[in-house]
Amino acid sequence: MAQKAKIGAGQLFSLLFICRMLTTVTFSPALGDGYLDGNFFINILFACFFIIFLCVPSALFAGRFKTEDPVSVLEEKSKSLSASLALFYSFVFLFFASVSVSRFFIFLTSVIFPEKNMNILLVISVLLCAYCAFLGIEAIARGNALLLVITLTGTAVILFFVSKDFDIYNLEPPFYESFSSSLKSALWAAGRTVEASAFLFLFKMTNGKIKKGFFICLSSFFVSLSLLFLFLNGVSGEFAKTQLFPFYSLAVIASFPFFERLDAVATAVWIFSILIKCSLFLFISGEIISHSFKMKRKTALLICFAVISIASLLFSVNLSVHRAVSSSLITGTLTVLSAFIVPSILLITRGRRREI
Numbered sequence: 600m601a602q603k604a605k606i607g608a609g610q611l612f613s614l615l616f617i618c619r620m621l622t623t624v625t626f627s628p629a630l631g632d633g634y635l636d637g638n639f640f641i642n643i644l645f646a647c648f649f650i651i652f653l654c655v656p657s658a659l660f661a662g663r664f665k666t667e668d669p670v671s672v673l674e675e676k677s678k679s680l681s682a683s684l685a686l687f688y689s690f691v692f693l694f695f696a697s698v699s700v701s702r703f704f705i706f707l708t709s710v711i712f713p714e715k716n717m718n719i720l721l722v723i724s725v726l727l728c729a730y731c732a733f734l735g736i737e738a739i740a741r742g743n744a745l746l747l748v749i750t751l752t753g754t755a756v757i758l759f760f761v762s763k764d765f766d767i768y769n770l771e772p773p774f775y776e777s778f779s780s781s782l783k784s785a786l787w788a789a790g791r792t793v794e795a796s797a798f799l800f801l802f803k804m805t806n807g808k809i810k811k812g813f814f815i816c817l818s819s820f821f822v823s824l825s826l827l828f829l830f831l832n833g834v835s836g837e838f839a840k841t842q843l844f845p846f847y848s849l850a851v852i853a854s855f856p857f858f859e860r861l862d863a864v865a866t867a868v869w870i871f872s873i874l875i876k877c878s879l880f881l882f883i884s885g886e887i888i889s890h891s892f893k894m895k896r897k898t899a900l901l902i903c904f905a906v907i908s909i910a911s912l913l914f915s916v917n918l919s920v921h922r923a924v925s926s927s928l929i930t931g932t933l934t935v936l937s938a939f940i941v942p943s944i945l946l947i948t949r950g951r952r953r954e955i
Contacts, residue, residue, distance in 0.1 A: 608807030610740035612816035613747050614879055615794040615801075619820055620750065621872040622791045623827060624846040624865075625702055628839075631922045632787060643828065645785030647821050650792050653934070656942040657795045658813055661802040663946060668800045670887060672945050684941070685891035688796070689884045691937045693906050695793045696880040698925045700725060700907065701914035703873050705921055706844055711866070721915070722908050724874070729904040731878035732885055733897065736804055739878050746871045753864040758826065760853040760861065761834050769836035783927075788824075790931030795938035800883050881907065 626632040664672055670688065674681035704721050708714070731739055802809055831839055831849055839845040850865035881903050889899040914921050 605804055605806045606736055606740045608805050608809050608812035610744065611798075611801055611805045611809075612812040614740060614743050614875065615798060616816055616820055616823075617743055617746060617750065617872055618797070618876045618879060619792060619794045620823060621699065621869070621876055623824060625699070625706070625844065625869065626846075627702070627844055629843045629922075630702070630705075630918060631926055642781050642784050643821070643825050645781055646788040646824065649785050649789035650820075651817065653789050653792055653939055654795045654798075654813075654817065656939050656946060657798045658810075659946055660799060660942040661809055661813075664803075664949075666803050668803060669941055669945055670891060672949055674891075676949070682891050685887045688800070688937060689887050689903075691793065691796060691933050692880040692884045692887075693903060693910065694933065695930070696728075696877045696884075697907050697910035697914055698921075698930070699873060699876055700911040701921055702925070703869060704911065704915045705918065706847070706869070708915075709843060710847065718912060721911055725877065725904055725908045725911065728874055728877040728881055728907075729900050731874065732881035732903075733900055736801070736879075736882060739875065739882060742878075743875050746868075746875055749871065750868050753868050754823075754827075757850050757853045757861050757865065758830050761830060761849060764852060765830065765833040766836070767833065769833050786931065787927050790927055790934050793930075793934045793938065796934065797879065797883060799938070799942060800886070877907065 660669070670681055670685045673684050700721065704717050707717050707720075731742070827846065831845055834852065835842075835845065835849060839848065842848040847862060847865055847869075850862040853861040881900060884903045885896055885900040888894060888902065889896045892899075894902075914924050
């Protein structure tokens with residue numbers, strides 16, 4: 600693909616960090632998501648291992664193909680295969696964007712505005728994301744810089760004010776439930792890390808030390824993941840498993856004098872994170888489609904906007920539908936194929952290795 604505007608390595612990994620943290624804080628046991636529960640310490644270790652393993656092909660791919668993505672690498676060999684791969688990756692990013700948007704609107708219609716019809720707001724939100732995507736990766740990265748500060752500050756405040764309710768007895772011994780339960784939860788965490796696939800299309804638009812940023816991003820995510828689930832388990836215990844959105848419930852518990860609605864902070868962070876993630880995935884999909892099928896970017900983004908709007912409306916019809924489409928089997932398969940299998944095949948069959 601043609602070379603596009605550049606962003607810094609810090610901006611790239613801040614984007615990926617925010618997108619992946621959104622998946623973490625919006626997880627829902629009621630919607631079939633895995634839960635890093637009382638077997639906390641073992642689960643975190645397993646999750647870190649699987650996520651690192653998943654990200655290895657992406658890191659190696661960036662080292663070998665410095666200015667190319669999977670679609671353009673395959674284009675040199677076969678136009679038809681390249682077009683098929685472009686459709687696959689576009690589907691992956693649009694699917695995960697739709698899941699994130701629909702989950703947020705399930706939250707709105709079940710927790711904030713019960714029984715209200717929010718379809719118009721959903722379409723307007725996706726349209727706003729499409730406009731941000733049209734502005735380009737630099738605009739998205741600049742918006743994310745502010746969001747990163749808000750997210751870290753808001754999360755730190757919430758955790759600080761719930762710390763008084765932390766009870767170590769809410770943490771269960773390792774493998775209290777079963778080894779398979781810990782393994783399943785860790786695999787769920789890895790299967791939702793589609794940001795490793797996004798990295799395959801964004802690293803070539805980045806200036807700076809990618810290798811250093813890659814490891815800092817992973818380390819920061821693991822630390823954040825550990826802290827969030829430590830406090831969730833230590834404060835809420837088994838109660839968290841009964842909640843539709845446990846981290847939102849944790850924010851509801853948090854309060855301090857003169858400002859007892861820290862859940863409003865969590866909701867605001869969620870809103871801005873959705874806008875960033877949807878805009879980023881729209882941008883990547885638009886770039887893939889416009890290049891592979893010789894379309895104008897505006898036309899490609901309009902197609903992507905229509906797909907996400909329709910899919911989000913369908914995915915948020917009810918909890919059963921959303922649970923089915925966002926199951927670990929579907930999301931995990933798409934993530935493994937796009938982030939691990941495809942780049943691994945291309946690494947084996949094409950190019951020579953270089954350092955990042």
